[in-house]
Amino acid sequence: PEAxxxxxxxxxxxxxxxxxxxxxxxxSALPDLALEFEAHFVDLTGALCDEAGEIRPGxxxxxxxxAALPVYEVWAxxxxxxxxxxxxxxxxxxxxxxPTADPRLGL
Numbered sequence: 001p002e003a004x005x006x007x008x009x010x011x012x013x014x015x016x017x018x019x020x021x022x023x024x025x026x027x028s029a030l031p032d033l034a035l036e037f038e039a040h041f042v043d044l045t046g047a048l049c050d051e052a053g054e055i056r057p058g059x060x061x062x063x064x065x066x067a068a069l070p071v072y073e074v075w076a077x078x079x080x081x082x083x084x085x086x087x088x089x090x091x092x093x094x095x096x097x098x099p100t101a102d103p104r105l106g107l
Contacts, residue, residue: 004039004040004082004086005034005037005038005039005040006039006040006041006042006079006082007030007033007034007037007039007040007041007042008042008043008044008075009026009027009030009041009042009043009044009045010023010026010027011023011044011045011048011067011071012024012044012045012048012049012053012055013065014054014055014060014064015064015065024045027043027045030043040082042078042079042082044071044074044075044078047074047078048071048074058070059071059074
């Protein structure tokens with residue numbers, strides 16, 4: 001009952017006009033759903049796409065479907081204020097284990 005929810009919008013797509021339109025339609029309905037469940041809604045579309053709605057260069061892997069490393073950085077920046085508000089400031093010493101792989105290496 002005390003959980004804080006973050007509802008993420010579906011990431012934009014370029015592989016299909018129909019899929020891109022479906023994503024836009026679904027994402028436009030999600031803020032109301034987030035309000036209903038007292039969740040934070042985060043949509044990365046504005047940060048990932050240019051003014052024409054095209055995904056910015058470097059945001060997708062070569063397959064043009066999967067997110068590249070910069071998307072995860074945008075994602076982290078978008079949810080950081082929500083996490084800081086819920087959990088408080090970062091610890092002075094990071095005790096988290098190291099990452100299991102470097103995503104740039106495809107591991």
